[in-house]
Amino acid sequence: GAVVSQHPSRVICKSGTSVKIECRSLDFQATTMFWYRQFPKQSLMLMATSNEGSKATYEQGVEKDKFLINHASLTLSTLTVTSAHPEDSSFYICSASYGMSGNTIYFGEGSWLTVV
Amino acid sequence: DAKTTQPPSMDCAEGRAANLPCNHSTISGNEYVYWYRQIHSQGPQYIIHGLKNNETNEMASLIITEDRKSSTLILPHATLRDTAVYYCIVRALGGGADGLTFGKGTHLIIQP
Numbered sequence: 001g002a003v004v005s006q007h008p009s010r011v012i013c014k015s016g017t018s019v020k021i022e023c024r025s026l027d028f029q030a031t032t033m034f035w036y037r038q039f040p041k042q043s044l045m046l047m048a049t050s051n052e053g054s055k056a057t058y059e060q061g062v063e064k065d066k067f068l069i070n071h072a073s074l075t076l077s078t079l080t081v082t083s084a085h086p087e088d089s090s091f092y093i094c095s096a097s098y099g100m101s102g103n104t105i106y107f108g109e110g111s112w113l114t115v116v
Numbered sequence: 117d118a119k120t121t122q123p124p125s126m127d128c129a130e131g132r133a134a135n136l137p138c139n140h141s142t143i144s145g146n147e148y149v150y151w152y153r154q155i156h157s158q159g160p161q162y163i164i165h166g167l168k169n170n171e172t173n174e175m176a177s178l179i180i181t182e183d184r185k186s187s188t189l190i191l192p193h194a195t196l197r198d199t200a201v202y203y204c205i206v207r208a209l210g211g212g213a214d215g216l217t218f219g220k221g222t223h224l225i226i227q228p
Binding site for chain 1 (some may be wrong): 148154157160161163203213214215216217219
């Protein structure tokens with residue numbers, strides 16, 4: 001299947017700082033990428049849809065000024081958590097649409113963010 | 117997207133077939149059935165998807181009822197590495213711009 005890669009896999013940052021997570025489609029071009037967040041023992045929650053060359057679309061309740069998304073190329077989307085707080089500690093996962101009509105979505109390995 | 121219902125957990129003996137059910141009684145005619153699984157602390161892994169015909173690949177088989185209101189994912193010879201949370205998701209055809217909506221899934225535990 002298609003490969004989606006995230007970096008870093010784990011990051012620890014201090015409260016009040018910003019941290020960037022990268023999501024790359026390694027062997028295909030993705031006009032649309034998605035960002036999810038998952039808290040322990042819970043399911044994945046869609047945060048935003050990232051569209052190449054345009055502004056991201058955020059789900060209700062997700063602060064767009066806190067979670068900055070940039071999709072500057074067909075193979076790279078970035079999520080920046082600004083002014084991070086301990087409650088932002090979570091597992092962040094990206095995914096990308098692949099194939100005709102984007103019928104299959106492939107996921108990255110996920111990034112663990114711990115804010116101390 | 118239509119909602120799905122799955123049992124919260126299931127056990128299966130190693131080497132046996134694991135049959136995971138999913139109910140999607142409100143599925144629309146243009147919606148596919150997708151299955152993903154998530155092993156602890158990893159991103160979800162795509163397994164298989166189908167519209168109305170049964171599908172098989174190297175990982176699993178997908179059986180969709182004729183009325184499309186339910187489906188079953190079959191792992192033919194379960195191994196310990198198949199222990200994971202399995203998600204059944206329905207998604208519209210051509211929904212490349214739409215993210216997936218995850219329910220709580222089924223926690224499949226393969227017993228040695």
